[in-house]
Amino acid sequence: MSEFLNGFKRTHTCGALRGSDIGKTVRLVGWVQDYRNLGGFLFIVMRDRYGITQIHVDQASPLFDQASKIRAEWVIGVEGEVISRGTNVNKKLPTGEIEVEARELRIFNRAETTPFAIHDDVDASELLRLKYRYLDLRRPCLNRNIIMRSQITRIIRRVLEANDFLDLETPVLGKSTPEGARDYLVPSRVQPGKFYALPQSPQLFKQLYMVSGFDRYYQIARCFRDEDLRLDRQPEFTQIDMEMSFIEPDDIQNICEEMISTIFKEVLNIDLPRPFKRITWDESMDRFGVDAPDIRFGMELNDITEILRGSECKLFQAVFAEKQPTVRAIAVPASVKLSRKDIESSLCDVAKTYGAKTLIWTKVANGTLDAGIAKQLTDDEKKAIIDLLKPEEGGTILMVADKLNTARNALGRVRKEIAVRNNWVPKNMTKAEDVGLTWVTDFPMFEWSDEDNRWYAMHHPFTSPRSCDWPAFERGELDKVYAQAYDLVLNGIELGGGSIRIHNIDVQKKVFAALGIGDEEARAKFSFLLDALSFGAPPHGGLAFGLDRMVMLLTGADSLRDVIAFPKTNKATDMMTEAPGDVDQKQLDELYIKTVLPDAE
RNA sequence: GGGGCGGUAGUUGAGUUGGUUACAACAACGGCCUGUCACGCCGUAGGUCACGGGUUCGAGUCCCGUCCGCCUCGCCA
Numbered sequence: 296m297s298e299f300l301n302g303f304k305r306t307h308t309c310g311a312l313r314g315s316d317i318g319k320t321v322r323l324v325g326w327v328q329d330y331r332n333l334g335g336f337l338f339i340v341m342r343d344r345y346g347i348t349q350i351h352v353d354q355a356s357p358l359f360d361q362a363s364k365i366r367a368e369w370v371i372g373v374e375g376e377v378i379s380r381g382t383n384v385n386k387k388l389p390t391g392e393i394e395v396e397a398r399e400l401r402i403f404n405r406a407e408t409t410p411f412a413i414h415d416d417v418d419a420s421e422l423l424r425l426k427y428r429y430l431d432l433r434r435p436c437l438n439r440n441i442i443m444r445s446q447i448t449r450i451i452r453r454v455l456e457a458n459d460f461l462d463l464e465t466p467v468l469g470k471s472t473p474e475g476a477r478d479y480l481v482p483s484r485v486q487p488g489k490f491y492a493l494p495q496s497p498q499l500f501k502q503l504y505m506v507s508g509f510d511r512y513y514q515i516a517r518c519f520r521d522e523d524l525r526l527d528r529q530p531e532f533t534q535i536d537m538e539m540s541f542i543e544p545d546d547i548q549n550i551c552e553e554m555i556s557t558i559f560k561e562v563l564n565i566d567l568p569r570p571f572k573r574i575t576w577d578e579s580m581d582r583f584g585v586d587a588p589d590i591r592f593g594m595e596l597n598d599i600t601e602i603l604r605g606s607e608c609k610l611f612q613a614v615f616a617e618k619q620p621t622v623r624a625i626a627v628p629a630s631v632k633l634s635r636k637d638i639e640s641s642l643c644d645v646a647k648t649y650g651a652k653t654l655i656w657t658k659v660a661n662g663t664l665d666a667g668i669a670k671q672l673t674d675d676e677k678k679a680i681i682d683l684l685k686p687e688e689g690g691t692i693l694m695v696a697d698k699l700n701t702a703r704n705a706l707g708r709v710r711k712e713i714a715v716r717n718n719w720v721p722k723n724m725t726k727a728e729d730v731g732l733t734w735v736t737d738f739p740m741f742e743w744s745d746e747d748n749r750w751y752a753m754h755h756p757f758t759s760p761r762s763c764d765w766p767a768f769e770r771g772e773l774d775k776v777y778a779q780a781y782d783l784v785l786n787g788i789e790l791g792g793g794s795i796r797i798h799n800i801d802v803q804k805k806v807f808a809a810l811g812i813g814d815e816e817a818r819a820k821f822s823f824l825l826d827a828l829s830f831g832a833p834p835h836g837g838l839a840f841g842l843d844r845m846v847m848l849l850t851g852a853d854s855l856r857d858v859i860a861f862p863k864t865n866k867a868t869d870m871m872t873e874a875p876g877d878v879d880q881k882q883l884d885e886l887y888i889k890t891v892l893p894d895a896e
Numbered sequence: 897g898g899g900g901c902g903g904u905a906g907u908u909g910a911g912u913u914g915g916u917u918a919c920a921a922c923a924a925c926g927g928c929c930u931g932u933c934a935c936g937c938c939g940u941a942g943g944u945c946a947c948g949g950g951u952u953c954g955a956g957u958c959c960c961g962u963c964c965g966c967c968u969c970g971c972c973a
Binding site for chain 1: 907930973
């Protein structure tokens, strides 16, 4: 019942034929999207990666009996004549002017009834779709995402290679390094008890390529981080990894802008203004509350700490009793109708999710503040708030009073939530205004962890501080040291980030020391890097983009899973292969591995 | 590790206060149909109510536990 191709080669794809092809004899191959048997004749709709074409078989045809048995998702070939559909043109299809009158029919394979229909408006659960991923990928919209992913990497390679970048590989079996994400480990058979780690990124290897003189490196590299998943986070993901020697931040940013704007032009036909916007980390945190700001709309944060410092209100007094107290506010325009319930339950929950104690609110009425917190404010305080925020009559003012980081972040998240709920920010980008691109520069070099009572590198331990902050670094004022680090942010999502690296061994040692990594530990973990820096390392720096996120944003997909062909679930399982799975005891024995599971109750 | 939502026919969902034979649509199967393109019409078949306990005369429904999926906080240099 199924047969090999036996020379039945297609002359066209299922998306190719037009009215101008009428009269031609053609061969098509593909899957049966749909069939409609009208009694006197029947239609078969064939699908391949390029489109769909309707086949017509008349009852008088010797093929009719065979054709009437064909079902959805069978793999068939059709030879026939391209004919006009006359008055029955389907304007929804590029091939809608024509159909193919079948003269010969091949059935290459039959198909069981699929667990779900292969349509764009799929109604099957994601669980089922992931189990039968190869069927899910047949759906045109998912098919299109994967194809667009390939288009994007092709553009990236073209732009980078035109700029003399070399595509260089790095090892996958590497060494576990401290700091950063949890590693995926691979046991060594030939060295009992020792482990490789899969790369979280090719960071150190690309720096070593610079030391080797390769000058301009890129790689579309798979990276692995054993952390919990999110809709925009998978345990294995792909980075567009780049590194350059003898450059400053502007140089790498310019190359990236060329790459990104070429992608937007060729994939979405959007012309992006260049250079891209730039905002410092301090400014971003101040105006938007977050380090990945969505700059497509206003409603920025305001600092009203000083206005309320002496407030009689117990709520504010409690905050001012803590360290790093701040009060931030946004003015929500009157066009956004917020009921007390909207604020006190749903928006307040957003603020609480990000650690704020509560969301404080008041309304603007008759030129003053009314309702909510207003009755606990003095007239002077109200006036000062209005003078600063300049809110619309009938609008709402939302505030968070908390520790600095908590207040900014929580209110920043509320700001974005309001924008999403009111459709201020389109998911699908169709014009330049839909594209909120900005560099965020000058990140702090270090961040303090109360939990571990130590400093961590905000970017990574190989990032160079700004030379103007060197005196502060020498004085040990780590909170005043900024890094030569930069992120590229698209619509409130970090697309990528990078930095100028440390190329001086003494600086590297001092940064390690600041991070509590002593000489001995640094030697043990990074001797190869320290050695390399001592043998003539050029000034260098680079950047890495998250390819998966980039494709997700460009396709307008709802999830990273819609742009990764074979993704993992929230528990890092592949529903199709059921990885991770058990292995034979023999395999474990060879690796000197013994598993210790928690007691099952 | 925490919080929220969910799991009923192949699929997507409904299922009231615990009470007859668990319902609908789509898909499948059989039949009819000469212009469909979400074809239409008639008919047939299809159920481990996620899993394991418990309460009860009686559990899809109530209780406890487990598993799985999705969202999310922490985490992700």
